[in-house]
Amino acid sequence: MFDISAFVDALTFRAGYNTAIVAIGAILLGWAGGTVGTYLLLRQRSLVSDALSHATLPGVGVAFLVMAWFGGSGRFLPGLLLGAAISAMIGLACVEWLTRRTRLKSDAAIGAVLSSFFGLGIVLLTVIQSLGIGRQAGIGSFLLGSTSGMLRNEAYTLAALALFVAFLVFVFRRPLTLVCFDETFARTSGIDIRRTDLLLMFLVMAVTVTGLRIVGLILVVALLIIPPVAARFWTEKTGTMIVASGLIGAASGFVGTALSASVPNFPAGPVIVLVAAVLFALSLLFAPARGVFYGLYRARAFSRKVHRRQGLLAILRGEAIYDHDTLKVLRSEKLIHGDGTPTRAGLDAAETAAREEALWTIYARNNPDAANRAARMRLDPIAERLTAGEIAELERQFAGPSGVLPAR
Amino acid sequence: MRWAATRPLPVSTANWPVAEMNVHVADSGAALKVRGLSVAYGDKPALSSVDAAFQQGRMSAIVGPNGAGKSTLLKAAMGIIPSISGDALFFGRPLDEVRSRIAYVPQRASVDWDFPATVIDVVLMGLYRSLGPFKLIGRGQRALALNCLEEVDMVSLADRQIGQLSGGQQQRVFIARALAQKADLLLLDEPFAGVDAATEKTIITLLKKLVREGGTAVAVHHDLSTVTAYFDDVLVLNVRRIANGPVDKAFTEEHLAEAYGGRLVQPEPELA
Structure with missing residues (x-):
């Protein structure tokens, strides 16, 4: 036919x-x-x-x-x-x-x-x-x-x-x-x-x-x-x-x-x-901008980011990591060695994460209405979400009157 | 909301006292002057014969309780909603003759932020009027838009879809669009509603700079605690005009008590 x-x-x-x-x-x-x-x-x-x-x-x-x-x-x-x-x-x-x-x-x-x-x-x-x-x-x-x-x-x-x-x-x-x-x-x-x-x-x-x-x-x-x-x-x-x-x-x-x-x-x-x-x-x-599959991919990427951030904070505190997914994410990005000890890159990333986490906490405190948004954004590199002026303001508040900036 | 279809009635000046006419002629330095402005939604009055003047080179606030007609005053002056009677003069002339000298910043909540547009697209909208139908947007226009974004610390987010921004960032985009219009008079409808402290600081610093350079700003404002710090002049409004003038003369406890009634406490900041 x-x-x-x-x-x-x-x-x-x-x-x-x-x-x-x-x-x-x-x-x-x-x-x-x-x-x-x-x-x-x-x-x-x-x-x-x-x-x-x-x-x-x-x-x-x-x-x-x-x-x-x-x-x-x-x-x-x-x-x-x-x-x-x-x-x-x-x-x-x-x-x-x-x-x-x-x-x-x-x-x-x-x-x-x-x-x-x-x-x-x-x-x-x-x-x-x-x-x-x-x-x-x-x-x-x-x-x-x-x-x-x-x-x-x-x-x-x-x-x-x-x-x-x-x-x-x-x-x-x-x-x-x-x-x-x-x-x-x-x-x-x-x-x-x-x-x-x-x-x-x-x-x-x-x-x-x-x-x-x-x-x-x-x-x-x-x-x-x-x-x-x-x-x-x-x-x-x-x-x-x-x-x-x-x-x-x-x-x-x-x-x-x-x-x-x-x-x-x-x-x-x-x-x-x-x-x-x-x-x-x-x-x-x-479709890439708003399609269903891209949405699923983003949901997965989000959960990866959560594991990455949790893992980095654990590294910084010197705690052992047991969560299987967290270990997988950290290993795949070469932030930890096979035996679970952090790599040089892992230590650097952990410090950055700690600093940004501190700044996001101030941001969340300043914007209680935007709690959901802040929780989603805080896993991204801060410079992708906030402008230079906004970051500078958070750093100023973080440093407080002593004027000591958080470590980069 | 549906508006009653009303046409502005011609204002007769025949029965005005001569002395009052002279007063009107004398202060020609007003960037915006409304005379006898009355507005109603259906049969509910929102403004009742309001006279007010906002001087050039000054920063003015419109304050009053909820439902006092603050936004309505700006909208009626700009012809967005019809008025029953009265008129508005900008720099001593009717709106249509000086439209390009005026930039209006609507309430942030009045648009759908899911719209397919990026930050810089919205700022470029401020140039549409001067571009006309045929001129394309070129490097010059983009540079101008980026400059305006720089003023409100939004350059790094220029290519973001507008729905991904925080409330304060969205408000700053609206301000940047108004800057792109290169206007002498900025009318702002609740520019500080639901924005973070950093944004509020950025906007107020910018507005003060514009006013120092000879511009004029008129803002609908909610936060009585910042009126003295931010503004030169104030209009205290509650459907009718209660006081209008420099902050130290018009922003008095007596006038506020008249506007807000017995409950002269700090009103809750209202999210539009």
Whole structure:
């Protein structure tokens, strides 16, 4: 069933004109979704995109009816997308209004708007199908998307959208970042929060409406949410996160379309989303900045540090060490000889440990609120955690009035 | 918290006594002056027709009990929350004309420190306004940001993710961001809340230096025991203005009793 050579052909853009067009479209869409989705995630508005995408459906239906009424083909794509955009805006305005003017929390407002609009849209589609006007076949593909028969013009539309989104994100990256991180400060720098939020919603809408064609309205939110949350595991910097998220989205679009091209009747949209989900799972497990395995590694490293510190303090006091793990850690770092007596390096390390331990004790006494933090930090070299000025202050307090510094 | 959608009403000066008008004209040395400022959260008044002036080249504290409207005063002056009536003038002009001369340091607890940003990223945010949309951050900007970090003893942690810092270190990053703005007036919302003694010393030393060099600082402050040592001027506030002026005149037991009621004991330091 799975045709490996077709898959390779699709990955190398040799699977025919149509597949290549779809692949390029999906790459651009994934990239735009990942980029815009990053700001959406950082603004803690990811769910709004779900309401927005579901709210497009009545617009599609109404646009179809209007165009068919005037004797056109109801399936004229730009018309349908315009209708989708307008009803998405109405849905968004409803969410805004509900959270602003009533006591509803935003999750409840989103749920209410999402399901009402979606229900209305489904009813409209059913009516359209029963009317039998305006070549309605295929109108349902907006639910889950469809890549069959994608035209060159539609790929151009996607390319234009991606460039447009890239341009807007580049121009407004600073206000967007500021509003996401520190709304108060953004305001005092003269940034209009409401306008910035509107811009963000506009970008989300642009991605959603264009994504309708390929992945469909039910799954398009995945392209706005999954890439940024996956990217968050890899980095601690906003700029890097935006690029990583765009890349993850683009890779999902690329690999997803190639997979769907290599299996007959495999739907592209869901496969793209599944590829994104796999990338998310991989990031969750293996990413260095925040991944699960790295977390386990850090937990292990922490317990090593505990043993190391305990062992060094025992060396300093001239006590015998019995704990098996402690001995193992000290031996592996050549701080003790095979017979358990300390090496030269071990004695030096013990003195450093004693000095830093004393300084951390003063730090903990100065900052009783931060007891947990202090307990975690005190096992690291002090210079990695505190600045020179902070260390100097601790040393001053340690020395007391006599002015004698602790031994280094 | 949801704010009532209110618009600042135009303040009519028609019925002001002429003599009082002259007083206002006379002290044009105010870095920030608020006139008749009233703010309410819904129908709960937070500030009631407050007049206050903070002179240039001075260090001023805003003190008062919890819920006295101290932070509200700064936020309303900066247009972060709407006021019902009254206005604020900075260096004698409306905010929009002199915005680049003012740096605002929000409460540390007001942001999500898990945000993907490093220490230097946050300081560079202070330059966004002057950079505009197209200029990229270059070596000059980074050097400037590092200088600001040097002032608050944070250079060695410049590449740390901000969530890994202690409370005092985070506060110093916020101060460094304000320094990067190269402002003449610093407005600080509880800069000493939940910070360690060393940080408090670093910040106060730095602020005093800035003021000596002609800058102005206005801080919402909780610790009454340090007001005299740290500040030149004070505004004693409890929804309405109780006293405003040099510390020796305004920071009196009488005024404090009026602000804090009978319980004039050292209030618990409040964590924002």
